[in-house]
Amino acid sequence: MVDRSHLKVPKPTPVDLTKLPLKFPKIEIDYSKCTVPFWCKKCLQACSQLVFQVYCKQLARLKESDPREPGTYEVVTVRRDKCNMCNKCVEVCPEDAITITY
Amino acid sequence: MCIYCELWGDGMTWYLNPKNYPRHMYTLPRPDAKPRAAAGEANPGGYINAERALVDAMEKGPEEFEATLKAMRDGADLVQGCVGGFMGQAVPLRDAEKMVEMANPLGLIACLCRKAMLAVEERSRPETTCMGLGVGMLKWERWPERYKGGVHWVSSDEAKEWLRDLDTRGFMHSLMMFGPRFIGGICNCDYPVCDALAMRLDFGFNMLKGHHVAMVDHDLCNGCGICAQRCQFGALKMNVTIDKANIDQMRCFGCGLCETGCPRQAISLVEKAKLPALQEVW
């Protein structure tokens, strides 16, 4: 690898380290109930804080994965640090798959 | 100086240097090579889970957070060949228009962040918000799941029109690197849906500020406030006392959205190189 030690790499850290550790809401998703998240997507679109993300678990070469098949996608709570516990996601979830505790 | 200009600029702004776009089309297989899964196949959702680990680490304490952040940055450096975890940079519309003349082919594709964050699909050409550059795009059918709706090929003139349209709608443009010294995409981002932008603004890595900053000419500004709606970085706000726009150049990313949005041409982009105190602000 190229030696880049002479370079000044900018490293801004907006997270105030002196404030850590912080405590965030715990969001549990029951994957036996939430099986087709890319098709349902209700929690993703209800959350103003964009806490959730969805990704394809079964990537295949030369063909698209079917989001209507259970288990191809999984919804993940990524940005719990931004959750305000408005409970909108819990309300919109048709499968009652989400529980939030603090 | 911008680290990428220092490394790969050859004396010019690095993303205006045509040497940072080309790729070979074919690689002959090694005779003894074993078939290897692509990174995405071996670890789908790897990036999302790394991000989640970052938030988890904030609950544990400063040391854990810094260690996790460092691992993420180093990982990005290894895979993307970028430096300090910065794989993208803000680019104003006028430079993005020059970039599409240097790269080919140009393919309009669906945005990966919007797909992950909101499960939005951009299947038709008018919906697309992302542009892939380089010959790798010719092989998109290897991973159709990434390119839902396929690739819409455009000429450089069509690409410019597409960029201007997105600019009018209020998306900021940024370039993305996919491998060392290889600019592989022009993204059109908005916070917080764009993950790269969210990572930069919330955790301080992933995207560099651009090569310009915006400045207001108070004689021309009439205080209409349009620019304030377009700034995604909290750099521009209306100065209520004098009823004119005010820009904090330390926060400005140089995206140029305020400039292109201003009906009175009161805002201009100034090259950072002309402002000595901004040389290390990236």
Add this chain to the structure above:
Amino acid sequence: MATKSEEEAKKTAYPLFVAPRPYSFELSTEMLELLRKEFDPPIIVAKFAEAVAGKKGPEIDAVGEKVFGEYGEEWMRRTLQLGEEYPDRTYEMLKEAADQTSELVFPLVLQRFIEIAYLSTQQFRILSIVENWARRLVYKVTDCYTFKTLQDKCGSEAASLLPCRHACLAMCRTGCQAWNLDATVDMDATMVKDGYCQFAINRI
């Protein structure tokens, strides 16, 4: 037991892309073998060595221009022919993109055939492309098999005149002619001076 969402999902139509056949995006090995059989560097170097025996200085270069120039032309002509006969999915997609945008023949279609020409005769696995945009196509060859064979067979003195450059230059020119491209082919760097050859095709 299927959840409510699953049942509803099943009722919705959803467009899915599935490749109609198992595509190969890489070059056909059969084609590469055919080209190698005809244009393997030792063959042309042997021919050059024969023609140049007993000659000196400027004469060597004149012979080189003739022998390697003809070889280069034939090399590209055959590459163009076989490259079309053995398409891969990458090329099919490139043609589609070129049709839709009407601006990719230079540099990308030309780049494909130049890559085939080198990958079929050289020993490296990747041709290093330095620039490919609307005005310039630049590539470099660092570890040249032809040059090495030339050094071994004809000695470093003849090799240092770099007669083999005529092959690469003629090959690029033939490629440009094939699509009626107005372009000049230049050498930005040479093996003798810089340790690698760099060729630049400039649109006029």
